[in-house]
Amino acid sequence: MVTSGKGGVGKTTTSAAIAMGLAKKGHKTAVIDFDVGLRNLDLIMGCERRVVYDFINVVNGEATLHQALIKDKNCGQLYILPASQTRDKDALSKEGVEKVLNELSKTFKYIVCDSPAGIEKGAHLAMYFADDAFVVTNPEVSSVRDSDRMLGLMSSKSRRAEKNQEPIKEYLVLSRYSPERVKLGEMLSVEDVQEILSLHLLGVVPESKSVLNASNAGIPIILDEKSDAGQAYADIVARYLGEEKPHRFIETKRGFFGKLFGGK
Amino acid sequence: MSLLDYFKTSKTSSASLAKERLQILVAHERTSKNQPSYLPELQDELLNVVRKYTNVTQDAIFINFEQDEHQETLELNIMLPDDNDKKKTKSILGK
Ligand SMILES: Nc1ncnc2c1ncn2[C@@H]1O[C@H](COP(=O)(O)OP(=O)(O)OP(=O)(O)O)[C@@H](O)[C@H]1O
Numbered sequence: 001m002v003t004s005g006k007g008g009v010g011k012t013t014t015s016a017a018i019a020m021g022l023a024k025k026g027h028k029t030a031v032i033d034f035d036v037g038l039r040n041l042d043l044i045m046g047c048e049r050r051v052v053y054d055f056i057n058v059v060n061g062e063a064t065l066h067q068a069l070i071k072d073k074n075c076g077q078l079y080i081l082p083a084s085q086t087r088d089k090d091a092l093s094k095e096g097v098e099k100v101l102n103e104l105s106k107t108f109k110y111i112v113c114d115s116p117a118g119i120e121k122g123a124h125l126a127m128y129f130a131d132d133a134f135v136v137t138n139p140e141v142s143s144v145r146d147s148d149r150m151l152g153l154m155s156s157k158s159r160r161a162e163k164n165q166e167p168i169k170e171y172l173v174l175s176r177y178s179p180e181r182v183k184l185g186e187m188l189s190v191e192d193v194q195e196i197l198s199l200h201l202l203g204v205v206p207e208s209k210s211v212l213n214a215s216n217a218g219i220p221i222i223l224d225e226k227s228d229a230g231q232a233y234a235d236i237v238a239r240y241l242g243e244e245k246p247h248r249f250i251e252t253k254r255g256f257f258g259k260l261f262g263g264k
Numbered sequence: 265m266s267l268l269d270y271f272k273t274s275k276t277s278s279a280s281l282a283k284e285r286l287q288i289l290v291a292h293e294r295t296s297k298n299q300p301s302y303l304p305e306l307q308d309e310l311l312n313v314v315r316k317y318t319n320v321t322q323d324a325i326f327i328n329f330e331q332d333e334h335q336e337t338l339e340l341n342i343m344l345p346d347d348n349d350k351k352k353t354k355s356i357l358g359k
């Protein structure tokens with residue numbers, strides 16, 4: 001499950017990238033848009049014109065999962081379950097979500113849930129059944145605070161918490177990071193954010209123009225293998241799957257000037 | 265310190281200010297999150313009882329709820345006004 005509390009920090013970008021990354025590694029993966037009423041995942045995945053049925057239709061029994069799932073055009077292992085554009089968030093229920101997740105887990109290895117912003121119903125349902133949480137945070141005060149609140153909710157209001165099971169595994173995805181600004185003391189550093197949230201860092205995604213380009217084209221950023229953000233997400237998926245990868249995109253790129261003065 | 269270092273550190277960093285504010289806020293929100301919802305009401309009623317016998321003001325009562333793995337503690341501080349000096353009564357109710 002991909003969450004953040006605060007809106008616009010990169011949850012959908014991250015969900016699309018991680019889902020595609022897992023699928024490209026050969027795992028059968030489904031990605032679900034929980035943002036009922038404001039769906040966007042279909043656009044980021046570039047499948048908006050192929051949406052016929054949605055998540056709510058499946059919950060209500062108006063369509064089968066098979067009918068609603070959209071097979072990704074770039075990767076045969078990846079399927080998208082879009083959110084409804086017309087209903088409101090009350091159309092989702094805990095029982096309905098559970099039923100769909102149970103059915104999906106029969107055939108899919110990974111189910112990536114793209115949470116809406118906020119801490120209300122949609123966000124709660126997206127995190128309730130989660131095993132692992134990718135907490136997308138920007139190096140900025142309100143995002144860090146909202147992530148902390150979200151972490152609190154996960155440890156008290158999730159199924160795992162209520163059933164006294166092992167807690168949700170939480171990973172930090174620090175996005176829109178700008179090493180240059182960190183160096184100038186204008187932006188919280190990765191160490192600062194980690195210290196405040198005490199979370200395991202899965203990866204840092206740099207602020208990158210390529211993210212907008214990718215969303216313009218409807219191609220998950222991870223498929224842009226030349227871009228820094230695409231590589232950052234590839235690292236994140238690899239680390240999630242247990243590979244050891246040194247962290248990148250934390251230091252400023254050393255230019256001629258930096259080398260000359262030996263700055264670091 | 266080289267001249268270059270001087271330029272790097274001379275500005276009071278806004279990031280360190282952000283960090284400091286966040287650390288305080290997050291610590292506060294983590295402890296207050298689990299507070300029982302009856303606390304404000306309890307505080308109000310206690311104040312009324314204390315007021316019946318003494319002459320204290322709204323901010324004379326301080327209630328603090330704390331929680332760790334082993335116990336929940338409700339700390340209650342009442343500042344009693346005194347003719348010559350201020351006496352402090354403190355009681356801790358454990359659970
Ligand atoms: N690493 C990045 N570099 C630059 N821009 C980014 C980066 N990540 C995300 N963005 C941009 O930030 C905006 C919000 O991203 P996204 O839609 O993924 O956020 P979200 O958390 O899903 O938002 P919402 O809360 O509305 O669902 C988009 O315009 C996206 O292109």
Ligand SMILES: [Mg+2]
Binds near residue numbers: 011013114115116
């Ligand atoms: Mg989104």
